[in-house]
Amino acid sequence: MLNKLNLLRDKIDILDIKLLDILSKRLELVKKIGLIKNKYGLPIYVPEREKYIISLRKKEAKKKGISPNFIKDILYRIINESYFYEKTKKFKKIKPNFTEILIISHNKKISYLFKKMLTITGYNIKYIKEKNLNLNNINYLFKNIGMIILDISKSFFEKFVNKLFLLPKNCILIDLSPIKEISITKILKIYKGPVLGLYYFFDYQKNFLFKESIIYCYGRKKKYYLWFLKQIEIWGLKIEYMNLIEHDQYVFFIESLKYFFTLIYSTFLIKTKISFNKILTLYKPISYLNVFILKNFFLKNPELYINLITDSKNNIENIQKHLDYINNLSFLINEKKRIKIINIFNKINNLLINSK
Missing domain, CATH: 1.20.59.10 (Chorismate mutase)
Known part of the structure; x- marks a missing residue:
């Protein structure tokens, strides 16, 4: 045998x-x-x-x-x-003779990723953190640049936006902020050159961007930066067009609401004195996803996440609607309205089936 x-x-x-x-x-x-x-x-x-x-x-x-x-x-x-x-050592460079690209960052890793991808592709990059910028002496930074990528804090944006008129003519401005209806609207009032809005839905700690998604919104003069969208696709990103209002709606449901309920969930854990370690032990492997969200939420600068939740007036109104839904569901549970609760489950189930 x-x-x-x-x-x-x-x-x-x-x-x-x-x-x-x-x-x-x-x-x-x-x-x-x-x-x-x-x-x-x-x-x-x-x-x-x-x-x-x-x-x-x-x-x-x-x-x-x-x-x-x-x-x-x-x-x-x-x-x-x-x-x-x-993947080869270099990606094809769509604009071989493009001038310098300036990236201004609030110490966010997405900025490093853009710097890395653009450098690998062969572009000339100037990278600077917002805290090292003197807004009273900024003209030298703008000299001879063909593109500026802004990944800056809300407070710095309010000061910096007034300097955009100093940019060279037809310099491409790329805004990476999450709430486009606020940022792009303010930018367009001051800067008359080409403007493109981008926002990412991926783990920016990754080395490369295969299969990841990014939203783009036209601001002005899109003919000047259509090549850059093509460059992003060459990196392996899936690009999806949305107008400003639609963009902010999806950011709310994908990002803002997620962080809001993460805050509620974590606050509830603290108040009830539940052991976080025991939850991790009992809740694997889904717990890894929750841990990732919690670590990104609480172990990093909270400003970005707070802004995602509170910046837009529509966000606050939508959160209130969700709280109303929670109260309504709580009432149904308290009153033991089983049939109505089952009907809600069935509606969600049908939605998931139809979305496959």
Whole structure:
């Protein structure tokens, strides 16, 4: 019996080695694809191609009696690893002769990531923290720049915005603030050049941006910066256009509301003296996601998160609506209105099914 078992295990070992050889050859082909994409300025991530591959291989797996979801999981791991192999040392530079890009930062890591990606792509970057800027002597910074990226605090923005008229003609201004209806509106009143709003929905601690999403909003003179959106796509980002109002609505539901309820949840934990460590022990693996949110919320400068919650008048009104919903649900629970509660669950379930 042991001899038969060992014989079968030996055959599996041989197949594992062959599998590694196949993966190695696949990754070598992926590197060659990366060089071609870099030469012609093609994006690393092509969602249609990935979706097609996954769908096709799932059908083939089913014919062979293999779980389609098993193959789907394996292929996602292989494809994600492939993106790193496909990446070359440099991305194609859309504007080879572009002048200097100035990044002003409130010590946020998203600024470092933009600096890193632009530098890898071959652009000339000047990076400065807002705390090191003297607003009374700022003209020298603006000299000969072709783009300025602003990732600054609310308090600094209120002072800095009045200096934007000093920017060179047709210098591209990129605003990374979360509430566009406030920032872009103020910028457009003072600066007459091209303005683009960007906001990110990804972990900015990542090294690269494959498959991540970024929203863009047109401010003014979009013909001057359409190339930059193309450059972002080459990095592997998915870009999504929204107008200013729509942008702020989605930021509220994705960011502001999340942080508001994180604050409520954490405050409730403190008041009830529940052990946070015990929650982590009992609540894995979902707890890792909650820990990530909590650490980003409480272990960093709270100003950004507080601004996300309170800056927009619409946010405050929407939060009040959510509190009304909570009170209504609390009433239904207290009154044991089971049928009405079940109906709410069913509506949510239908929404999730239809959104697949």
